[in-house]
Amino acid sequence: MTTQRDIARTAGVSVAVVSAVINGTAHTRMSEATRARVIQAMESLDYQPNQAARSLRLNRTGMIALILHKLDNPVYADLLRGVYGAAAERGDTVLLGDAEMMRSGSQFVTRLLSQGTVDGILIRDDSLFDDKVLAELRSHPKPILSLDYAQDHPWVGIDDCRAGEIATRFLLNLRHRRIVFIGGATGHAFQQRYLGYQQEMRQAGLEPAPHLATGFGEQAGADGLRQALQLPAAPTAVVVNNIMGAVGVLAAARDLGISVPDQLSVVGIHDVGLMEHLRPAVTAVRMPMYELGQAGVHALYELMAGRPSTNGIITGPDPELIVRDSATTNPT
Amino acid sequence: MTTQRDIARTAGVSVAVVSAVINGTAHTRMSEATRARVIQAMESLDYQPNQAARSLRLNRTGMIALILHKLDNPVYADLLRGVYGAAAERGDTVLLGDAEMMRSGSQFVTRLLSQGTVDGILIRDDSLFDDKVLAELRSHPKPILSLDYAQDHPWVGIDDCRAGEIATRFLLNLRHRRIVFIGGATGHAFQQRYLGYQQEMRQAGLEPAPHLATGFGEQAGADGLRQALQLPAAPTAVVVNNIMGAVGVLAAARDLGISVPDQLSVVGIHDVGLMEHLRPAVTAVRMPMYELGQAGVHALYELMAGRPSTNGIITGPDPELIVRDSATTNPT
């Protein structure tokens, strides 16, 4: 393991100069010749700085944590890219964790709480966290920011209400009247989407259907549809809270002999590549997850710099309707 | 930021004792009373050890890197769980990276190459890596292990050949004769699966169809099926190299008016929860990805301990056929 000391010896200078060459320190100066000799020595000895020593000295690790609820939820793919990208721009690395690991006392939490592990923490879906863990994290000396509305700490988010509106309005414009909202259960994001649905329904002079809170994932969509069909008047269209639920809706419809979109129109919130490849391809509201990730990192950096962050919905692309084949004009 | 020094002052002992209490060092002894006082002080001051200092001193970070090709590929979900689980058992943390970030000179690679960042590296699908990056990683002082066959460094893998056999034999048993193998392009895993397919075909006295190397992902499945239908004799069944390709196969079949499974049987390699929710639900060969993750971590620990690792296919569950609805008896 080559250290600055080795470089210094080889180049015939002190470690101070080596460090200065590496960091471009203005304080310690050196001639061009010396700098060249140092660089030469670093290359020939294949020097790699020791991050641990650096972190200790600088009290800064160059690593931020990102904690998601279900890592393998495809809606996070873009978010990840946004976060990794924004962090990389600044030379930082991302430590990714799943909320499942975030049990109080777990190895991962202990690690996060330690000094000298990460410079800041980004979390998504904190409503799913153990309250105790959240309290622990908030007592962490490093800043923490939520990628969704949060009551007690800084946050940035996307316009979930608008997404609910867009999906609902689209179906209303297709002359649907009996539209239900399926899936989800807890969490601010879901509540906002349902709110958007309610607002649009009322504005169209319609009574919003009660929320069929069947949870998240494929099965939730299937369950939701089955419940919806029990309603006094069967719906002609559904808004699916979480896009993966749309897969379940399609499956249940198929199983029940309901043709999509002819007998039932489906619109999902969030978009993932998979939807294009389902049959029928699913119409969805694309959320700016990449931008959310970027904005989150930038806001976190503000906090890390000691500046207050502005909480709220990110400025940037609005949710956008991606029209595919799962919704059509209401025939009745 | 509370340090051991603060604890020591509060408890009226030296930092050596504090460290000994924390680490249970046998060498430095103390009375029960002293230990209790130290623990009390740690709690009241909310002490959290500084990982950076620890890493520097111990020359060990308690972090291993895991590098995958496409983080959001759902087949990795179980692998992730296996890796995180096995690492957590030992108190270690996982730094997750995507191969996309692994460009030579990229921030992430530089970081990995640094001393004091990770204690070892786990990679999957190194055939997709830049050769230069791979060379750099191999020159890394910390061990590196591949979760797939590798020529030049330690590896553990799963039985891809067997998976190809299982899928093919299943279709043969359903009296299919014109079976094609779709998807994939490069990589040892794919080659092995195709090999398994070929072996079974030959054993059944049939000529294996040439490989339709259309790549990975949903679109690859669709493309593969379209190509397969151009063959002199249209297939009655397909083995899909990568399970997400099955989604595309289903879509293309639908678009072309081919009924699955009545006119075309489909079996995918790898299994993900989604397959259960497609219609028809997709018959798939489940690979022991969780166990691969575990085995990989354990093998990496062997290397880290300076012991040689045994390369090869993990002992443990065989690939397992999950029968669903996308394959049926060949009517002809």
Place this chain on the structure above:
DNA sequence: CTTAGGTGACGTATCGTTAATTCACCGTAG
């Protein structure tokens, strides 16, 4: 000729933790 100021570089304390070494004290065996 003296000296101020610039240039180029060195020495060293420090970050927090760990582990080897040292040390003081006490009771007891010889």
Place this chain on the structure above:
DNA sequence: CTACGGTGAATTAACGATACGTCACCTAAG
């Protein structure tokens, strides 16, 4: 009474990188 071993703890030297304080040397201005 002395020597010795055990107990409970303090001192101190790293680990590698960084930044502050310092200093020697040279040049040019007064």
